[in-house]
Amino acid sequence: MRKRDRLCGWVGEILRINLDTGKTSIARTLEYGKRFIGGRGINARIAWEELSPDVGAFDSRNMLMFMTGPLTGTLASGSGRIEIGGIAPARYPVPRYSRSSIGGRWGPELKYAGYDGIVVQGKAEKPVYLWINDGHVEIRSAKDLWGLDTFSTIKWLMNEHGSEVKVLCIGPAGERLVRIATIQSDTKNAAGQGGFGAVMGSKNLKAIVVRGTGGVRIASPEKFMKACLSVGNEMCWPQEIPVKPPTGPHIHIQACTTACRAHCVARYRKKLPGVTDGALNSGLDLCNQIPTGTMEGEFEVKTAFQKYGVNTWEVAYSIVPWLELCRKEGLIADIDGVPIPEIDCPAPFWKPTTHFKPTEGPEAPPLFWLTVVRKIAYREGIGDVLSEGTCRAADELFQGNGRHFISRMYPGAPDCPIGYIAHTGGRWDTGNTCRFPYWLVTALLWAIDTRDPVSDSAHHYLSNIHSWPKEYGGRLSWDKVLAISRRIYGTEDAFDPNVSYDPPESKAIPAIWHGNRGCILSSLLLCDWNFPRIFSIQTEDGYWDTSLESKLFSTATGIDMSESDLDRAGERIFNLERMIEVRYGRSREDDEKVIPYFEQPDKDGIKLDRGGFMKVMDEYYRLRGWDVETGRPTTGKLGELGLEN
């Protein structure tokens, strides 16, 4: 009997492929899985063991890791995701190890094909794609695919290998090593952060095509099913799934990942008349909005981002606002002849939906957006420089005269090696409201992370606290909210709107809790909107069950782990990622570089108080078991977590 036949949760094997030699090998998932769970945890462990700090993003020694978790491909809500890890070309000023995540249907299919993950190293001589069919692995020529956009690539591969295959691929941007290139799946899923599409391109790897007919074994099917369905029909905010969901000729609710039962406000357009390639599901209506003035225009532009494989976020919330700021200073007026439309609100307070009014002719916002995204994807004209991302473009263009905007838009830039455009955190208000003092938690997470931390570590703090108290339009009294705060964090201060810098652990404790929990979610792997379940409309006291992740893990794998055991594993992963950073030279001094960004006034005019925040940081490092001076995990802490090596 093969090992995978006995395992539950994980399927047992990680496929390793070296594109230099064309050779494949197998690693046992459980060599990593018990301590590092899956996804983000296993990727970090492999990076720690094998990716030395001198490896560059486009170096053939760079690894591209596609990792599922023990819950991927199961009924657990929002479990269809994978984590991608490797040296991220988008990190600025120097590419270093980071991560990105993607939903859709590819991750589950990989497990059904018998693999928990794929680690790609080396560089193929000519363009290739991987064809993985139930344990059979083939490296095939991609000469007919190179140059195609992602939709055409996927359709070509479905035609070749059958309509049930699932595809991860890059578009023209990834092929041209555009530093903000994405890896795409279906017509709506992208691993957007980090520029991993360019890493795929640098390896001459156009696509990974998977078909699997196996399954994910579950140790206690009945208990697992009960745990999965216990979330009922409650969405990820104080609302039940509506009896009649929004539908219409062009609007459709589509799960952005397999098994999602807590649909956020993701809505997809279908068959929109007058739109090129309009017969598609695309266009997430969440934070990710593009101000084109019309629904058709936005659809067209979003489809272009998906097809070319360019990071929408970086362009919509950084490159274009930056160009607009530069236009106002007279540094630039147009993109190779297409005028830059006027925005009435300065970055980083950029509210996309309200900005552009519908116009016709060459000033039409959709034309402008399409021009920008095409030029970036194909590196045409000024797009060649913009394709390096805003930070690097600001170094190159206008004799550096647009550089002073960068630190207003990128926490830590230009010195702290993050290089990710801001998300919610008090400065910015499209999808999420974010009030002081809650953004102190986000500021701490930004200070420590290698990327924008919101999409796996901060959503579950910010979104919850901004949507549940009655005062913010939710259902719960402050008494209930604070009681839940005490229950989860051991202190009411974590959710208290009136407690900020003092005592200093008030907002450091939730930053640690959600940092660790973020590691668990992206290792199991679950969607950070679905979990953790802190509040509920179904219970009297408003508390749900933050131990649900451990119940899902235990009943799926048959390995008993309590909530605190699992959080300890999250802490281990968090510390391991920190050690990877420390190995690059990251220190507290770097972490503090995010402070100037948060010293800008938020929507209510509140600025970060440097003195107070330094004390909060002291407390954060101390509670983490890290050295307060250097920000480095102490030997004692590493020993406690079993991370001596």
Added chain:
Amino acid sequence: MPSSPPKKQAMKPKFRITFDGAICSGCRCCELACSLFHEGQCNPFLARIHVTPKVFEGENNEVTFCRQCPDPACLHACPVEGALIVDERTGARIIDQSVCVGCGKCADACPLNTGGWVIRLHSEKKVYIKCDLCRERDEGPACVEACPWGALKYEKTR
């Protein structure tokens, strides 16, 4: 070759599952709950229900499953006595895995089985599988319970 058996009169189905494509989100919870209940694993390939997202067509998702036909072609086509039977309580047309010989005549006869997802061969057990309305499950069909948007419903037939 056995001669074709006399045409059996099937009891009318008492319950059936219905589907509304306009509100199906394509999450595949139905497939996963189905295989989890019947097979103890999450495996869409062994599910008795199948979701086909129409991402490139921009149309509603297609979901294929047994409609418990009043005049079931599968049951008429089955050459083995007692292999394809009707459940007393639900009226579901069900395959008794201990009797089925895996000939596949039911799968060929089913008019909805063009994609092979309504009645299919169990790759390990070498018998055919199809929806049995989870007749042994107190809560009713697992797929219906798992469907977050209520696109699948369990209804009494009229």
